[in-house]
Amino acid sequence: MRKPITLVSLVLFGYAFLYLPILTLIVYSFNGSDRVMVWGGFSTRWYSALLENDQILSAAWLSLQIAVMSATAATALGLLGGYVMVRFGRFRTRTLFSGMLAAPLVVPEVITGLSLLMLFIALEAQFGWPSGRGVTTISIAHITFCTAYVAVVVQSRLSQLDPSLEEAAMDLGARPVRTFLLVTVPLLAPALVAGWLLAFTLSIDDLVIASFVSGPGASTLPMVIFSKVRLGLSPEINALATLLIAAVIVGVSIALLISSRGRSTSTPR
Amino acid sequence: MNGSLLGGRGRWLVYAVPLLWLTLFFLLPFFFVLKISLAESIIAQPPYTPLIGEAPDGGWSLQATLANYAFLLDDRLYLLSYLTSLRIALVSTVLCLLIGYPIAYAIARARGRAQLILLMLVILPFWTSFLIRVYAWKVLLQGGGVINGVLLWLGVIDAPLNMLYTEGAVYVGIVYSYLPFMILPLYAALARLDYSTVEAALDLGCRPWQAFLKVTVPLSLPGIIAGSLLVFIPAVGEFVIPELLGGPDSIMIGRVLWNEFFANRDWPIASSVAIVMLLILVLPIALLQNSRREVGDREAEAHA
Numbered sequence: 001m002r003k004p005i006t007l008v009s010l011v012l013f014g015y016a017f018l019y020l021p022i023l024t025l026i027v028y029s030f031n032g033s034d035r036v037m038v039w040g041g042f043s044t045r046w047y048s049a050l051l052e053n054d055q056i057l058s059a060a061w062l063s064l065q066i067a068v069m070s071a072t073a074a075t076a077l078g079l080l081g082g083y084v085m086v087r088f089g090r091f092r093t094r095t096l097f098s099g100m101l102a103a104p105l106v107v108p109e110v111i112t113g114l115s116l117l118m119l120f121i122a123l124e125a126q127f128g129w130p131s132g133r134g135v136t137t138i139s140i141a142h143i144t145f146c147t148a149y150v151a152v153v154v155q156s157r158l159s160q161l162d163p164s165l166e167e168a169a170m171d172l173g174a175r176p177v178r179t180f181l182l183v184t185v186p187l188l189a190p191a192l193v194a195g196w197l198l199a200f201t202l203s204i205d206d207l208v209i210a211s212f213v214s215g216p217g218a219s220t221l222p223m224v225i226f227s228k229v230r231l232g233l234s235p236e237i238n239a240l241a242t243l244l245i246a247a248v249i250v251g252v253s254i255a256l257l258i259s260s261r262g263r264s265t266s267t268p269r
Numbered sequence: 270m271n272g273s274l275l276g277g278r279g280r281w282l283v284y285a286v287p288l289l290w291l292t293l294f295f296l297l298p299f300f301f302v303l304k305i306s307l308a309e310s311i312i313a314q315p316p317y318t319p320l321i322g323e324a325p326d327g328g329w330s331l332q333a334t335l336a337n338y339a340f341l342l343d344d345r346l347y348l349l350s351y352l353t354s355l356r357i358a359l360v361s362t363v364l365c366l367l368i369g370y371p372i373a374y375a376i377a378r379a380r381g382r383a384q385l386i387l388l389m390l391v392i393l394p395f396w397t398s399f400l401i402r403v404y405a406w407k408v409l410l411q412g413g414g415v416i417n418g419v420l421l422w423l424g425v426i427d428a429p430l431n432m433l434y435t436e437g438a439v440y441v442g443i444v445y446s447y448l449p450f451m452i453l454p455l456y457a458a459l460a461r462l463d464y465s466t467v468e469a470a471l472d473l474g475c476r477p478w479q480a481f482l483k484v485t486v487p488l489s490l491p492g493i494i495a496g497s498l499l500v501f502i503p504a505v506g507e508f509v510i511p512e513l514l515g516g517p518d519s520i521m522i523g524r525v526l527w528n529e530f531f532a533n534r535d536w537p538i539a540s541s542v543a544i545v546m547l548l549i550l551v552l553p554i555a556l557l558q559n560s561r562r563e564v565g566d567r568e569a570e571a572h573a
Contacts, residue, residue, distance in 0.1 A: 004477075010371035017368065018394050018448065021405035024415055028408060037413035081287040088284065097284075099558060100291040106499065106554055108506020110523045111543045114530060115298035118540070121315055122301050144294045147287070177279050205398045208508055212530075222400050229404045229513065233411070241401040248397045256389065 022245060029238035036233040046239040053236060056224055063204050063221040066135060070142035071199035077143065078150025078195055079188065083180075085151065086158040104148040113212030116141045120213060133215030141213045142203040149202060150195035157191035158184075197255065201248075299547070306540035307333040317536050337541035347525065347542065351549065354522040357436070357511075358504035361443040365451040365500045366493065368444065373455035373492070374485075377462070388456070395449040403442050403513050410438055410514070434516035442510035447503070451496040458492025459485075491560060498557040502550055522546055 029047075033040025050056060081101045088094075104112065120130055120137050130136050165187065169179040185192070207222035214220065228234045308317040309332075318332055341347045376387045394402065409415050410433040417429040432438055462485065470480040486493075508523035515521070522542065530539040 007371055007375060010368075011375045014368050014372040014448075015390060017445065018391070021402060021409055021445070022394065022397065024409055025401070025405045036408065037411055077287050077290055080283050081291075084284050084287065088280075091284075093288075097288060098562070100295055101287070102558060102561065103554060104295060106502040106550075106557060108503055108523060108546065108550070110506050110508050110526045111302075111547060114526065114539060114543050115302045116294065118301035118305055118536075119294070119298035125315070140294060144291070147290070180279070180283075201396055205400065207400055208527075222398070225400055225404070226509075229400075229407065233408060237401075237404065238408070241398070241404070244401060245397050248393070252389070252393060252396060 025238055025241045026245065029235070029242040031235065031238070034235070036235050036238065046235045047243075050236050050239045050243075055219075056221070056236070056240065059219050059221045059224040062135070062218065066139050066142060066220065067200045067203040069139050070146055070203040071196045073139075073143045074146035074150050074199040074203075075192055075196045077147040078199075079154055079185070079192060081147060081151040082154030082158055083184070085155050087163070101151050102148055104145040105152070109206075109208035110212075112145060113141070113209040116144070116209070117212045133213055134218035137213040137215070138210050138218065138220065141209050142199075142206060145209065146199035146202055149198050150192075153191050153195040153198065154188060157188055161187055194255075197251070302540045302543050305536055306337055306544050307335070308537045309334060309336065310535045310537045315536070316534055337537050338545070340538065341541055341545060346520070347522075350520045350522045350525045351545070353520060354505050354507075355549070357439060357443070357519065357521060358501050358507075361440055361447070361504050362451075362497050362501045364440060364444045365448055366497060369448055369451035369455055369496065373452045373459055376452070376456050377459035391449055391452050391456075399446060400509060402446060403510055406438065406442050406445065407433060407513055410441070433514065436515065436519045438514040438516075439511050439519045439521075442514045443500075443504050443507060446510065447500040450499040454495040454499065455489065455492040458489040458495075462488050491563065495557065495560050498553050498560070502553050502557065505550060506546060 028036060030042050030044065031039055032043030032045060081097075085098060085101065091097075116137075117133075120133060123129060124131060130140075161184075166179055166183050169183045170176070174182065205222060206220075207226050210220045211223055211226075214223065225237055225240070228237055304320050305317050308320060310316060311318055320331065320333060372387075372391065376384060376391070379387055411417070412429045412431070412433070414433075416432065417426075420426045421429065466488065467480050467484050470484045471477065475483065505521075506523040506526075507521060508527050511519045511521045511524050512527075515524075526539050526542045526546070529535050529542060
């Protein structure tokens with residue numbers, strides 16, 4: 001199969017487009033100058049400035065806590081949701097169920113954020129819960145939209161699994177719950193890990209929904225980043241971006257190593 | 270396979286937990302937005318009138334008003350921003366398709382390790398912060414930024430181009446952020462495609478581009494539809510990209526909603542803006558659900 005020169009150049013252009021902005025941020029994060037656009041020699045001063053910035057550090061810690069909680073709960077809910085979709089066959093409320101499970105993937109964030117805030121305010125007025133807004137409300141919001149992503153990953157893996165393994169366990173006398181926990185869940189482990197990581201990433205990255213459902217004193221990392229870059233550039237954010245990108249590259253490399261040993265690849269979609 | 274695994278109470282529980290959660294935290298909230306969109310804005314806590322108020326004679330009265338919707342129709346700003354959002358989302362979707370198709374095609378035709386690496390390179394940016402990636406374009410498109418620097422150095426332009434805070438910058442931001450959403454479904458469709466059909470067309474005398482347009486493209490249509498909807502729907506309501514990269518001419522509806530809520534504190538108007546946006550997006554969302562179900566059914570058949 002010969003490779004047409006146009007296809008190769010189009011593909012190269014596409015990948016350059018994907019990576020040029022990321023590489024630029026990394027290079028500028030080592031800029032010693034106070035002004036982002038003027039090169040002032042190699043320096044790591046913005047990394048030290050970042051480590052002394054309490055506002056960014058405490059926001060990062062808050063985001064990390066919310067992301068771990070949300071990803072864990074969303075993985076459990078997404079496992080159940082995906083399981084219902086693949087293994088329950090046809091049932092009466094299937095259209096409603098699958099719609100609610102998948103719609104958070106595409107409903108614009110401003111709508112999800114606004115509607116959840118309206119719910120929280122109405123619940124608080126009626127039942128006194130949740131009292132005020134902050135970590136709890138942000139976590140509930142993140143669990144809700146992350147569940148949809150986990151369910152997609154679980155569904156695609158589960159539909160490739162041979163149900164006869166589960167049937168064999170049942171034939172050999174395992175109770176349904178035992179079969180689910182000892183056969184289905186371990187077989188789904190790669191999808192659950194991928195789903196958890198995806199949910200974690202989405203949660204720690206969310207600006208719009210968190211801005212709606214957060215309250216005073218609970219600023220997540222994206223909210224702090226946004227307030228810093230809304231009107232201009234920030235060399236500290238360049239350094240932070242580089243650290244985040246490095247974390248992703250390390251994480252994905254580890255995941256790739258594990259999955260290439262397990263001979264199974266899981267993609268976000 | 271008909272759910273024989275979990276019987277009785279276990280089966281019910283597995284179904285009920287996600288159902289309850291999603292009903293409470295995804296479906297129910299929309300009704301509150303609908304309710305508030307029918308209220309009037311007042312200076313109080315919460316800042317809107319109750320739907321059911323006490324009538325002067327001591328009974329109850331329904332205080333619903335369509336005034337907010339009438340206001341949306343009346344003020345050209347809202348209509349214009351809906352149209353701008355749809356136009357920007359549509360153009361971005363087409364651009365994503367044009368850039369994404371060759372990449373998806375190349376990944377689908379690559380073999381072994383090369384395929385895995387090409388695929389990972391598409392997915393990797395998706396895992397890094399969306400906000401950071403949009404901000405990166407702010408750095409790139411600055412007057413003294415890298416792109417202007419290279420163009421000046423090459424002698425293509427004499428003075429720095431004004432690229433940031435324009436509609437063009439919004440297109441770049443959306444295409445860049447949503448490209449993986451286009452490439453992955455396209456790749457899935459193209460990887461399933463049986464290339465002997467393309468070879469048959471070539472053997473029967475088709476030119477390569479004819480075979481591409483008449484065989485490859487139609488057979489990858491499910492991927493084109495799914496990818497386009499996955500880009501178009503969220504792009505319509507996009508807030509971060511027009512806010513960080515756009516100028517005064519790119520007033521998209523997500524930005525209007527945000528400003529009504531956070532700057533003007535007008536909850537009823539913000540809610541009616543959201544309801545109208547949802548109504549516009551109901552059809553594309555239903556189409557997407559439908560295409561996902563078809564793909565799911567086909568996969569289920571293939572595995573049966």
